[in-house]
Amino acid sequence: MAAIQAENAASASATENAPTSSISVMVNDCSGKMGHAVAEAAVAAGLNLVPLAITGPKMGNSRVACGGVAVQIIGAEERDSVFDRVLNEYPNVIVVDYTLPAAVNSNAEYYISRGVPFVMGTTGGDRTKLIDTVKKAGTYAVIAPQMGKQVVAFQAAMDIMAQNFPGAFAGYTLKVTESHQSSKVDTSGTAKAIVEYFQKLGVKFNVDEIERVRDPSEQVRRMHVPEDYLGGHAFHTYKLLSPDGTVAFEFQHNVMGRSIYAQGTVDAVLFLAKKVREGADQKLYNMIDVLKEGSMR
Numbered sequence: 112m113a114a115i116q117a118e119n120a121a122s123a124s125a126t127e128n129a130p131t132s133s134i135s136v137m138v139n140d141c142s143g144k145m146g147h148a149v150a151e152a153a154v155a156a157g158l159n160l161v162p163l164a165i166t167g168p169k170m171g172n173s174r175v176a177c178g179g180v181a182v183q184i185i186g187a188e189e190r191d192s193v194f195d196r197v198l199n200e201y202p203n204v205i206v207v208d209y210t211l212p213a214a215v216n217s218n219a220e221y222y223i224s225r226g227v228p229f230v231m232g233t234t235g236g237d238r239t240k241l242i243d244t245v246k247k248a249g250t251y252a253v254i255a256p257q258m259g260k261q262v263v264a265f266q267a268a269m270d271i272m273a274q275n276f277p278g279a280f281a282g283y284t285l286k287v288t289e290s291h292q293s294s295k296v297d298t299s300g301t302a303k304a305i306v307e308y309f310q311k312l313g314v315k316f317n318v319d320e321i322e323r324v325r326d327p328s329e330q331v332r333r334m335h336v337p338e339d340y341l342g343g344h345a346f347h348t349y350k351l352l353s354p355d356g357t358v359a360f361e362f363q364h365n366v367m368g369r370s371i372y373a374q375g376t377v378d379a380v381l382f383l384a385k386k387v388r389e390g391a392d393q394k395l396y397n398m399i400d401v402l403k404e405g406s407m408r
């Protein structure tokens with residue numbers, strides 16, 4: 112596997128300082144909502160979108176137009192032959208994964224087995240196992256539950272606060288509410304990540320306590336989600352209250368649509384392509400790494 116990666120890295124290094132169009136990106140699954148948004152943003156940014164993508168088992172056999180590129184969608188049962196072809200025709204390809212929580216770990220393991228660098232935007236699954244597997248394999252990857260630049264900056268600020276002032280909110284109670292389109296199957300990965308910072312700040316709170324709002328009528332009435340965005344929104348609120356109830360904090364990020372994540376994912380692809388070209392020692396990154404390096408447009 113290390114040999115495959117070295118081979119891929121060597122062929123990528125030949126394209127150092129190459130134009131964006133020489134970076135090929137395969138988006139699994141660009142027939143899904145996020146995958147499609149990313150594929151379109153990738154084409155708009157001048158990346159070379161691979162016209163092949165993997166979808167769920169037995170769900171393939173269609174074609175999807177992404178920014179003018181007709182992408183053939185093929186079921187996961189055929190992924191060996193698809194990857195044989197992709198790695199042969201696009202040796203420096205970066206894979207983007209926006210699939211489903213149930214597929215996260217097995218997809219990551221598959222990309223690792225093929226020695227292909229990847230950006231994992233999909234949330235859920237066994238995150239500890241995911242990170243461990245990627246670290247052990249030494250495959251180049253960006254993994255993050257949140258790709259939106261400004262939300263990533265908020266995460267980075269929370270990280271700084273937690274590192275510098277651990278326990279600062281000890282005794283406070285926390286209420287976390289997240290509202291997403293009704294098709295979302297898991298609890299927000301972003302909300303779970305933010306809760307980890309609050310835990311380091313001394314707040315006793317379990318991710319199972321995050322309130323998920325998925326009912327469209329409640330989203331309009333209570334969460335004030337505009338009807339146009341019922342099919343794609345992420346409204347998060349974190350409320351802290353002091354033990355005696357006299358001090359309250361509230362953090363909120365409300366995103367409508369998906370362009371913020373699609374743009375961030377393209378940034379992650381460009382960042383990862385650069386790391387592969389440079390043969391960077393560090394292989395695994397998150398979006399705070401991408402932001403810190405000034406790689407988010």
Ligand SMILES: NC(=O)C1=CN([C@@H]2O[C@H](COP(=O)(O)OP(=O)(O)OC[C@H]3O[C@@H](n4cnc5c(N)ncnc54)[C@H](O)[C@@H]3O)[C@@H](O)[C@H]2O)C=CC1
Nearest residue numbers: 140143144145165166167210214232233234256257258372
């Ligand atoms: N990191 C970030 O910033 C963001 C992450 N997400 C995450 O992206 C994921 C996808 O979200 P949506 O696009 O809204 O879902 P979606 O349901 O629209 O799309 C998922 C697609 O994956 C396909 N799929 C299922 N199993 C597969 C497999 N084994 N291999 C390949 N494809 C498979 C499905 O057929 C479907 O087309 C979720 O986990 C969501 O939380 C969403 C937005 C932003």
Ligand SMILES: O=C(O)C1=N[C@H](C(=O)O)C[C@H](O)C1
Nearest residue numbers: 234256295299300301302345
């Ligand atoms: O499924 C979504 O839509 C989103 N998923 C990510 C998450 O689970 O945190 C990011 C954002 O909330 C949109």
